[in-house]
Amino acid sequence: DVKVTQSSRYLVKRTGEKVFLECVQDMDHENMFWYRQDPGLGLRLIYFSYDVKMKEKGDIPEGYSVSREKKERFSLILESASTNQTSMYLCASRRFGNTIYFGEGSWLTVV
Amino acid sequence: KQEVTQIPAALSVPEGENLVLNCSFTDSAIYNLQWFRQDPGKGLTSLLLIQSSQREQTSGRLNASLDKSSGRSTLYIAASQPGDSATYLCAVGGSSGSARQLTFGSGTQLTVLP
Numbered sequence: 381d382v383k384v385t386q387s388s389r390y391l392v393k394r395t396g397e398k399v400f401l402e403c404v405q406d407m408d409h410e411n412m413f414w415y416r417q418d419p420g421l422g423l424r425l426i427y428f429s430y431d432v433k434m435k436e437k438g439d440i441p442e443g444y445s446v447s448r449e450k451k452e453r454f455s456l457i458l459e460s461a462s463t464n465q466t467s468m469y470l471c472a473s474r475r476f477g478n479t480i481y482f483g484e485g486s487w488l489t490v491v
Numbered sequence: 492k493q494e495v496t497q498i499p500a501a502l503s504v505p506e507g508e509n510l511v512l513n514c515s516f517t518d519s520a521i522y523n524l525q526w527f528r529q530d531p532g533k534g535l536t537s538l539l540l541i542q543s544s545q546r547e548q549t550s551g552r553l554n555a556s557l558d559k560s561s562g563r564s565t566l567y568i569a570a571s572q573p574g575d576s577a578t579y580l581c582a583v584g585g586s587s588g589s590a591r592q593l594t595f596g597s598g599t600q601l602t603v604l605p
Contacts, residue, residue: 384534423580423595470534477522477542480582480593482534 382407386471386483393490399458401486403471412454413472413480414438414446423470429454461490493518495583497596504571505604512566512599514581519559522584522592526555526566528577529598535580538566571603 387402405412414426415438425438427446435446443465447455454473458465466489474480494517504510514524523542527535539548539555541564547556554567568575578598585592 386534422597425593468532472535477584479537479540480525481537482527485532485534487532 382481384471384473384481384483386469386486388486389484390487391489393458393461393488395462395490397458397461397490399461399488399490401456401458401469401471401488403454403456403473403483404452405454405473405481406452407473407475407481408451409473409475409481410451411474411476412448414444414454414456415470415472416440416467417470417485418467426456426469458488461488463490466490493521493583493585493592493594495581495594495596497579497581497599499599500597501600501602503602503604506571506573508571508603509567509569510571510601512568512579512601514564514566514583514596516562516564516583516594518585519562520586521559522586524555524557524564524584525582526553526564527580527582529580530577538579568601571601573603573605575603576601 384405410431413428415423429435429448432451445457469486471483496515525540526538529535541548541557552569557564578600580598582595
């Protein structure tokens, strides 16, 4: 079975903290994605990666960075968490042009 | 810019009914289209992927069709069950297949009443 695993399901962080969200896929997929999902705004693309060490900004990259040192792992970093980054974060992966698989999501609350 | 619309935003049906969910898109030059379901508080689960050269895909009680010329896809659910209650989203891949060109609809929230 295909698997995209997000290491943290629920996190509560303080304003200004550095936050790491980890995502691992076991399907040898080249493409990996980070989205956030908010009520009324749908899914918005933060960053994506075509392959190892490659990354591109999505629609809302401000306040975020990413790291992809190994093919199976794609990390999302909030350099200095703010309350407007409270959201559900979804990681996904795919082989180019094929089915996209999502993780279970990470609920982040910034207080 | 591709726009993807799913109407209605919410739908409630009695158990056993056959139903159709709609997804429309403005740019017919697509690479593929994918249907997902999302349970509350969870990630998206892939249901069906239709490549641009295909007209439909089937999986169990689900059948998805694609009409590129009219910019429409439908997801048909046969003999609906309470366990089908979820939000259903479609995502359209742009003509190049680029990750940047994936556009999601806002979803249809389906409730199947026992």
